[in-house]
Amino acid sequence: MKKFTLLTSGILALGLAACSQNAEKGSQDNSGNLLASDWQEVSDAAAGQEVNMYMWGGNDNINRYLDEWVAPRMKEEHGIELTRVPMNDAQDIINQLLDEKSVGKTDGSMDIVWINGENFKAAKDNGLLWGDFSGQLPNFTDYIDADAPEIAEDFGEPVDGLEAPWGQAQFVLVHDENKSPNPPKSMEELASWVKENPGQFTYPAPPDFTGSAFIRHVLYETTGGHEQYQQPAAEINDLEARFEPMWQYLNEIEPFLWREGQTYPESLTKQDQLFASGEVGLTMSYDPALAASEVLKGRFPESTRTFLLDGGTLANTHFLSIPFNSSDKAGAMVTINELLSPAAQTAKLSPENWGDLSALDLEKLSPEQRQAMTDVDLGNATLPLEELEANRLPELSADYIEIIEKGWMEHVAKE
Structure with a gap:
């Protein structure tokens, strides 16, 4: 009797496993059929x-x-x-x-x-x-x-x-027009502004998405534009040499950053808090309407405005x-x-x-x-949608971003 019970249990287990596999296969087949189904069939399947x-x-x-x-x-x-x-x-x-x-x-x-x-x-x-x-x-x-x-x-x-x-997203810079009526609109102007206003600028540390995007703007402007990077990174033999002006720029402004560049905000949220409290005079966003949202919530002053770089900004x-x-x-x-x-x-x-x-x-x-x-x-x-659309720059492919973020740790954060 005991052996019979064990055998029965084994058969039951095998049967349940087979049912489970069939159900799983049926589910997979059904999901595949969705890609060939008409929309009414998809909608009917979605209900509930x-x-x-x-x-x-x-x-x-x-x-x-x-x-x-x-x-x-x-x-x-x-x-x-x-x-x-x-x-x-x-x-x-x-x-x-x-x-x-x-x-x-x-x-x-x-x-x-x-x-x-x-x-x-x-x-x-x-x-x-x-x-x-x-x-x-x-x-x-x-x-x-x-x-x-x-x-x-x-x-x-x-x-x-x-x-x-x-x-759609597009990078913008954010300022208080009462405090900075003429914000810097190029990396050259930004370097001068940072040195004239020590402690008033910083950017989120990579891999924060917005901080990484700021660094890509530095890359474009200090190395001769984005066109040269529209091919895979592996196909550029002198990529490290091309990146050198970017690292030089970031290291040049670092001593004049918030907390003398000894630390960086770990996120855009932290960066925005610094701007809201007046600790820094500029912030940034890949969301063109973020500043407007923060004004509505009372976190940013009414005099907050956004602006673009003269050479355009990244969009994706x-x-x-x-x-x-x-x-x-x-x-x-x-x-x-x-x-x-x-x-x-x-x-x-x-x-x-x-x-x-x-x-x-x-x-x-x-x-x-x-x-x-x-x-x-x-x-x-x-900013008006027409102005944003007229000043878009293409993003880099993902292989560049990984190289840049690792390079920042080596050439900027650790130096």
Whole structure:
């Protein structure tokens, strides 16, 4: 009898394992079919799903936009429960997905991830993303220019439909016009300003995204422009020599920085706190409307304004993707499609919500949709969209960024 019981249990276990494998295979087959399904089938499959959106959680405005504007609409209009899961850094998302892939986890907790740049390349190279889904989204096909360079590539890496554009970003510098009515608009002018105003300038230490972007502006201006870096870093034999003027510049201004350059803010949030308290006279952002949002919240003075460098500033697109092991891929597709709707993009543009530039092609909008976006009050601290668009510089590919961030540690931080 005892042997019979053990045998029965073994057969039951094998049966359950086989059922589990079949269910898993069926789930994988179903998710693959979504890429060939019509949109109504995707929408029907999404109803009732719970979608977890993993993203950087360090901005109150962005968090509130997702929690108070997007999530209720997803619930009411699509029956989808959207949960925002805050992460300290996009690299944490990549590390978790790598861990899950290494152990063969097929029922992951991430359904949507907010990534771009070097994190997208790492995810793509390691097979961490689901598939070519963006062309399935009605709002992508209706309102996005898929052939535009800033949409088709992410920091030089072909997107291949693995992610959908969520918004546009452009680097701006921030000042108080009452204190600095004529802010420096080139790296040469900035070096003079820093020396004339010791302790009033600093920048976030890499790998902070904004601090790293500031250093790339130094690279462009001190080494002869961005055109020479539009090829893979590995193809430039004298790259270290080309970078030398950048390191010289950063070391030249370092003794005149906040705390004499002995330490750097660990994040843009810390940098903004220094600006808000008057400890430094300039801050910076890859979000052109951040200053307007901070003025609305009473953190920055009413006299806060943003400005660009005379040679232009870096601009890029940030994207949403679906991990390879998302448990609710249909819900993820419907959610991303909704985030690309003209209504959601217009709400996102307002500094009261987020202030993020739209990813949509304005020429593809109806006159009413375009007017609604034009009517958004961006605040006095935000530059006109036309001025931003006319002064965009292309981003470097991800391979350069890793080299620059490691080089900063060696040539600036340690010296």
